[in-house]
Amino acid sequence: MNVIKTENLTKVYNEGKGNEVRALKGVSLAVEKGEFTAIVGPSGSGKSTMLNIIGGLDKPNSGEVLVDKTDIIGMKENELINFRLQNIGFVFQAYNLIPVLNAKENVGFIMLLQHKSKEEIDNRVESLLKSVGLESQASKRPNEMSGGQQQRIAVARALASKPKFVLADEPTANLDSKSTSDLLDIMEQLNEKEGITFVFSTHDQRVIDRAHRIITLEDGKIINDTTKLS
Amino acid sequence: MKTLLMIAWRNVWRNKLRSSIVIASVVLGIWSGLFIMAMVSGMNDQRLSSFINTNLSHIQIHNAGFQENFDKKDTIIGSNTLLKEIDTMSHVTAYTKRLVLQGMASTAHGNYGVKIMGIFPDKEKNVTDISEKLVQGTYLYKLKRNPIIIGEKLANKLGVKVNSKVVLNFQDSNNNTVSTGFRVEGIFKTINSSFDEENVFVKYDDLAPLVSLSGKYHEIAILCDNITETETVENQIKTNNSVESWDQLSPELGYAQEAMSNFIYIFMGIILLALAFGIVNTMLMAVLERKREIGMLLSVGMDKRKVFTMIILETLFLAFIAALLGVLLSIWTIEYFGRNGINLSAVAKGLESLGMGARVFTKLPFAMYVDITLMTLSVALIAAIIPARRALKLNPAEAVKAI
Ligand SMILES: Nc1ncnc2c1ncn2[C@@H]1O[C@H](COP(=O)(O)OP(=O)(O)OP(=O)(O)O)[C@@H](O)[C@H]1O
Ligand SMILES: [Mg+2]
Numbered sequence: 001m002n003v004i005k006t007e008n009l010t011k012v013y014n015e016g017k018g019n020e021v022r023a024l025k026g027v028s029l030a031v032e033k034g035e036f037t038a039i040v041g042p043s044g045s046g047k048s049t050m051l052n053i054i055g056g057l058d059k060p061n062s063g064e065v066l067v068d069k070t071d072i073i074g075m076k077e078n079e080l081i082n083f084r085l086q087n088i089g090f091v092f093q094a095y096n097l098i099p100v101l102n103a104k105e106n107v108g109f110i111m112l113l114q115h116k117s118k119e120e121i122d123n124r125v126e127s128l129l130k131s132v133g134l135e136s137q138a139s140k141r142p143n144e145m146s147g148g149q150q151q152r153i154a155v156a157r158a159l160a161s162k163p164k165f166v167l168a169d170e171p172t173a174n175l176d177s178k179s180t181s182d183l184l185d186i187m188e189q190l191n192e193k194e195g196i197t198f199v200f201s202t203h204d205q206r207v208i209d210r211a212h213r214i215i216t217l218e219d220g221k222i223i224n225d226t227t228k229l230s
Numbered sequence: 231m232k233t234l235l236m237i238a239w240r241n242v243w244r245n246k247l248r249s250s251i252v253i254a255s256v257v258l259g260i261w262s263g264l265f266i267m268a269m270v271s272g273m274n275d276q277r278l279s280s281f282i283n284t285n286l287s288h289i290q291i292h293n294a295g296f297q298e299n300f301d302k303k304d305t306i307i308g309s310n311t312l313l314k315e316i317d318t319m320s321h322v323t324a325y326t327k328r329l330v331l332q333g334m335a336s337t338a339h340g341n342y343g344v345k346i347m348g349i350f351p352d353k354e355k356n357v358t359d360i361s362e363k364l365v366q367g368t369y370l371y372k373l374k375r376n377p378i379i380i381g382e383k384l385a386n387k388l389g390v391k392v393n394s395k396v397v398l399n400f401q402d403s404n405n406n407t408v409s410t411g412f413r414v415e416g417i418f419k420t421i422n423s424s425f426d427e428e429n430v431f432v433k434y435d436d437l438a439p440l441v442s443l444s445g446k447y448h449e450i451a452i453l454c455d456n457i458t459e460t461e462t463v464e465n466q467i468k469t470n471n472s473v474e475s476w477d478q479l480s481p482e483l484g485y486a487q488e489a490m491s492n493f494i495y496i497f498m499g500i501i502l503l504a505l506a507f508g509i510v511n512t513m514l515m516a517v518l519e520r521k522r523e524i525g526m527l528l529s530v531g532m533d534k535r536k537v538f539t540m541i542i543l544e545t546l547f548l549a550f551i552a553a554l555l556g557v558l559l560s561i562w563t564i565e566y567f568g569r570n571g572i573n574l575s576a577v578a579k580g581l582e583s584l585g586m587g588a589r590v591f592t593k594l595p596f597a598m599y600v601d602i603t604l605m606t607l608s609v610a611l612i613a614a615i616i617p618a619r620r621a622l623k624l625n626p627a628e629a630v631k632a633i
Contacts, residue, residue, distance in 0.1 A: 057529055057627040078533055085531025092529075095522040100240035105233075112233050113531055161531070 002066070003164050003197055004031040004054055009063035011049050011220075023049040024060065025220040031165070031199055036191045038211030039201040045217040047201040048169050054199070055088050055167045056080050068164050085113055089158030089166035091200075093173045096154035097142040103153045104129065104138040110161045128156040132186050148179025152186060159190065165197035172207055184210050234536060238543035242551075245516070252512045253552040256505050256606070260556030261563070263501045264602060267494045268564040268592035269572070274490050275593055276421070278483055283359045284420045285429075286476045287451040288460045294472040296448055300332050302403055305446040306471050316452065319466050321459040324356035327447040329437050333400030335380070335430060339389040344430050346398060348437030357453045360418055360431060367392035367416035376436050378412035381426025382419040390414050398430070402441040410440055421588075491598075498602055505606075506613040513545050513617035521624055528626040541618035542611070549610030553603045561599060567592040 011024040023046045031037060039047045052058040054065060056072045065072050067087060075083060084090075097106045104125055111121045129135045132152040142150050151171055158166045168187075172180040184207060190196045200207075208214060216224035242249050282288065291312070293304040306312065309327065316325055329348030334341050351370040355361045360379070361369040370377050378396060380388075390396055392414050399409045412432060420426055438444040454463050460475045467473050477484030517524065527537060571589040 052627045055529070058625075081528065081531055081533045084529065085533075090526075090529050092526060095526050098237065098523070098527070100237055100244060109233070110530060113533075113536075157530075 001033050002030045003033050003068055004029070004199070005066040006030075006050075006054065007064045007066075009050070009053060009060045009065070011046070011053065011058075012061050015061070023220055024053070026063070027217075027220070027222055028063075029215065029222065029225075031197065033164075033197055034191070034195045035197050035199070036188065036212040037199045037215060038208055038213070039199065039215050039217060040203070040208055041217035043203070046220045047217055050217065051167050051169050051199070051201055055090060056084050085110065085161060087164045089161065089163035091151065091154045091158050091166060091168035091171045093170045096157070097150055099142050102139045102141050103134060103145065106142070106153055107156045107160050110157060114161055124160060125156075128159055129153075131190065132156045133182075146179065148175050148182055151175060151179070151183050155183070155186060155190075159196065165199060168198065168200035170201055170203070172202065172204055177206065180204065180206065234540055235543060238540050239547055241516075241540070241544050242547045248512060248515070249548060252508060252548055253555065255508055256549065256552030257556040257559060259501045259505045260553065260602065260606060261559050263498045264557070264560035264594060264599070265563060265592065267497065267598070268560070268568075268594040269590055271490060271494070271595075272568065272591045272593040274486055276591060278487065280421050281480060281483055282457070282476055284363065284422065285358065285425055286479050287357050288454045288457060289452040289464055289467075289473060289475050290479055291450040291452075291467070291469065291471050291473050292448060294470070296330075297472065297474075300330070302331060302401065302441060302443065302448070305443065305448055306450060308469070308471075309447050309450070312467075312469055312471070313450070316450070316467070319463060321454050321456070321463050323453045323455045324353070325450060325452040326350060326353035326357045327434075328354075328449040328451065329434055329441070329443060329446075330448040331400045331437070331441065333398050335384065335388060336397045336399060337388045337390055337394070340387065341399075342384060342387060343428075344384070344398075345428055346400060346437065347429060347431045348434040349431055350434050354431075357451050360420075363418040363420050364416045365419045367414065369416050370431065370433055371415075373413055373415050376410065376412045376432070377415035378430055378432045379416040379418055380414060380430045381423075381428075382417050383423050383427040384430070385414070385417045387427070392417065396430075398432070400441070403443055408440050412436075494598065495601075495605075498605060502605060502609040506609050509545060509549065509610055509613040510616050512548075513541065513614065514620060516544070517541060517617045517621045517624075524621050524624050525626050528624065534622050537621050538618045541621050542614045545610055545614030545617065546607065549607055549613075553606040553610075556606070557599050557603055560594075564592045564594055 006027055006029045009024050009027040010022070013021040013023055027046075027050060039050065041047055049058070053060050056067075056075070059073065067083075070083070072080065072083060098109060101109060107128055108121045108125045111124065126135070129138055132155055134149060134152055134156070137145055137149060142153075145153070154171075155166070172183060175183065187198055188210065191198055202208060213227040214224070215222055291306060293306050295301060296304040313325070313327070316322060326349065331346040331348070333344055333346045335344045351361070364379070365382060367379070370379060378398070380390070380396065385391070388396060394414050396412050396414060397409055398412055399407060402408050418426065438446070452463065454460055464473055464475050524537060528534070568591050571591045573588065574590055575588040
């Protein structure tokens with residue numbers, strides 16, 4: 001079953017102006033539940049643009065995006081915010097966490113927005129912190145944690161809402177190789193054990209090597225789509 | 231909502247220095263505004279109470295014609311019955327009766343127009359405080375015949391001291407000029423130098439026979455147990471004479487009081503407006519600095535209403551802390567200088583002729599503090615809207631961008 005399906009997406013920045021950029025030129029793509037997919041390609045090829053549109057953070061100029069069969073292009077802004085809250089997990093390259101909240105509060109924040117009960121939040125936050133291996137850091141604020149720890153908390157936060165999939169735009173770009181492989185271990189584990197769908201973009205060959213499916217973008221078009229046999 | 235409050239509160243303290251500076255500026259603004267107002271209000275109050283205590287009292291009764299042309303024949307009608315009635319009224323602390331004549335005080339140094347008050351020293355003492363304002367001599371007690379007390383300023387102009395002789399010239403009820411010598415028994419000094427210059431006090435018992443007005447009075451002055459009871463007492467008095475309260479006798483005192491409180495609000499409004507710009511500026515900086523973080527919040531599903539509320543709350547927290555500290559600081563200093571006074575003698579020469587003392591006792595009605603706090607918070611709330619709206623314009627995709 002497709003959790004994400006895009007049809008002929010195009011995106012033009014600064015349309016009609018001198019600095020017009022055609023970032024996506026007709027991208028069609030389907031992502032199945034349980035995939036562990038990397039989007040790769042040179043800088044400026046349109047990776048972030050595509051992830052933003054799939055995640056409902058930006059609108060395409062044409063084409064459609066179906067998340068679990070729901071069309072998100074026509075949604076109004078507030079509707080879309082709520083849709084993201086309930087259905088999509090995000091991990092960004094940086095600025096993932098709320099600086100004034102500790103690790104536990106950051107992970108629970110999404111569930112608070114979802115109006116979940118305190119008990120449910122506490123239980124889930126505890127098990128998520130365990131699955132990213134950071135129970136001991138529960139009461140630390142982001143600035144008291146390493147970049148790798150922060151990204152692991154961000155993954156836990158993204159999962160807290162029980163999303164249909166997690167989008168991660170260059171989640172390891174700011175990390176050293178040890179933290180990178182730790183983060184990927186955790187993501188892979190969550191993917192294998194709990195069937196969480198991950199779609200992430202990267203430049204890093206070590207990250208690409210661990211993906212199960214690799215979609216290559218170039219100049220706003222998909223030029224390659226390879227699924228590894230396991 | 232609890233989480234939102236907590237996040238907003240902690241956000242306020244993220245940039246401690248910046249928040250402290252805004253808070254300090256608002257505190258100073260509120261304090262300086264309130265303190266200056268308390269000084270003005272204190273001076274005004276002092277002026278009012280000194281006018282009331284040394285001169286006006288709360289209510290005066292005259293023959294309706296008397297106030298217009300000071301004709302000595304216009305004495306109070308039915309004064310004995312009236313006084314008996316006043317005796318039984320509630321809220322009346324004391325009253326006294328007087329003769330009031332326009333006349334001239336003369337010595338070898340010159341002649342000066344004065345208002346001659348023929349008083350009953352014992353009764354007068356309970357209504358006005360002239361007896362306490364003596365800087366030399368005594369209060370119409372010692373000298374058997376024709377004692378007079380005069381103000382210091384007049385004494386200087388006439389070149390007289392205690393025991394000197396002053397000649398008073400005035401007309402009796404038949405318009406014959408009377409010229410009689412009085413001996414200075416006391417010299418008074420109030421904080422109102424023009425009062426000191428224009429009024430002299432003699433005994434009714436000395437004055438009345440000279441003008442053939444024994445048993446007749448020009449003026450009854452009444453002191454109530456509280457200034458707020460003036461109207462109650464005024465309404466009880468049923469007479470054909472004219473009954474006037476202090477603010478009718480001296481309308482500018484009443485206006486001053488009213489103008490003062492209007493002025494306070496305008497003044498504070500201007501100060502708060504200036505502060506509002508500071509608040510807007512700081513909060514805009516705080517929002518723009520956190521572009522990515524706010525973008526992230528929008529991305530992960532915090533709706534715009536909550537983001538808006540968060541920024542408003544941050545602004546309100548700042549304003550609330552500042553208003554609280556500013557008002558507490560004001561209460562404390564105004565209370566302190568209300569007890570100890572501020573010595574303005576260096577600049578007080580001009581104040582005395584306006585009937586204000588050289589020592590100012592700060593004073594501000596409590597309701598004013600409440601109003602100012604509410605005003606500060608409302609201004610902050612309005613100021614908060616600009617940065618909060620700016621936060622809403624931020625793009626969630628902003629957060630995804632690399633640094
Ligand atoms: N907000 C924007 N306004 C104008 N042009 C933009 C904007 N965002 C992206 N672009 C342009 O669109 C193209 C695709 O950008 P995008 O960020 O999607 O690339 P990317 O593959 O994520 O690159 P990178 O690997 O450097 O992150 C680039 O040419 C970029 O300059
Ligand atoms: Mg990118």
